[in-house]
Amino acid sequence: MASEVVEEEKERLVIMGSYGGMVRQLRAPKGEEDEDEEEEEDSCGATAAEEEIMLLWGIQQPTLSKPNAFVAQSSLQLKLDSCGQSLSIFQSPSSLSTPGVTGAVMWDSGVVLGKFLEHAVDSELLLLQGKKVVELGSGCGLVGCIAALLGSQAVLTDLPDRLRLLKKNIDANLRHGDVRGSAKVMELQWGDDPDLELIEPPPDFVLGSDVIYSEGAVLDLLSTLRQLCGSETTVFLAGELRNDAVLEYFLECAMEDFIIGRLEQSQWHPDFCSSRVVLYVLVKK
Template sequence: MEEERLEMMLGSYGGKVSVLEWETESGAAEETMLLWGIQQPTLSKQNAFVSHSSLQLLLDACGHSLSILQSPSSLGKPGVTGAVMWDSGVVLGKFLEHAVDLGILVLQGKKVVELGSGCGLVGCIAALLGAQVILTDLPDRLRLLKKNVESNFRHGVRGSAAVKELTWGDDPDNDLIEPPPDYVLGSDVIYSEGAVVDLLDSLTQLCRPQTTVFLSGELRNDTVLECFLEAAVKDFVVGRIDQSQWHPDYRSPRVVMYILVKK
């Protein structure tokens, strides 16, 4: 199945991606089976780039030393998300930096909305790359997010970073959709079947055909990923970005990255 996939460029990303197209309802299931078969995520190290017991994550990106505060004590609380960083966030952030360095992605001056920003690493890196970023999350996650944005933007930064409340499925504030974002980012946002409908609802409201979406995620639950892909291809062209295009030092068999463009 993989060899027959169409390789093409999607949206504003200059690299070729493997476009997911299927003629039968089993297509999403085949994609997830293929991923688990090839990457075998359960056999590789979990949290290769992060530590959930640490109060902060230190990472060099775009010539800056980022210090991202975490809240390990909140990790086990029911319903709490975004308290710590996951590998998928580090992978996505370093992918953006790598793609900009290669000249196959331009973020300078572009409007970017990040969904489920959590601790804010991905949005911070996008801003360091020159984007005008709006980082969003649930109301109870904004305090930590604002702290990280403020503490990492004290010196000469090309872009900007603002924090805003957004609950998936609710109508977004007008400044999120007008003008439409050039890019929408999300890491580890595909984590439960219950959240898939609301996530796709927000993506549909935020995106126009000229918007490019990058989503990275941890390969934990094939049923949840299958549910997302099956629903996403109805309104979006979906492509998988091969790990050969990621930052060479930040690749993991436990992570997958997709690009979406509205049909």
């Protein structure tokens, strides 16, 4: 029995999209594996999403780890070395008092995702040079800035009231020094039709950090992902493990249109790992 479990786990390690490393694929619904089965459940009756939540909260135990390990949200700037440059990301801590505004400061998931991209490129598991990248919910713009430094043509998107801070950070960090790619800012409301520039041609990569935060926003987020993604698009989503119900709902809905894999922390940047963060790869079915 133990050998069967090991073999099953090995089978779930796959290469997905344009990322060259192995990721742990979340179980495909049995409705796709066996058309005679109506419901996707394991021997204990757990769905793939439920199984993933039990693993994350049971093994990683995110609530036992310190939050904001890589950020200081009371500060007006976050300083971070990346791609041979010292980045200064401006924040607006006072905006956190406004209901619904979270993109005015950095969160750990954004730092983890940005440094993962740098580490993956350095490890030759990912190529961003010359690639079209769209970042969702860019907030302060760290991830998009790093993507541009790694050679991509990055488009950083967010709601209208966040664009000013985004532009300020692009100007501060990408208008000097060795910038291999480019970055621009565009407005994008999840659930609305994206500007044609975002989807024609489809992006090579879609990035998002801390975008899975509200059950009410899940369907709009997935609608935008479906519109943005082509058959060759690879999605990287990093999230803070705060609310298991929201993440479970997202995974259940996303599995209808996407194959999902989880990147284990051994493939993250070794200096930027946190048990409070999870990193997924998605590709369209």
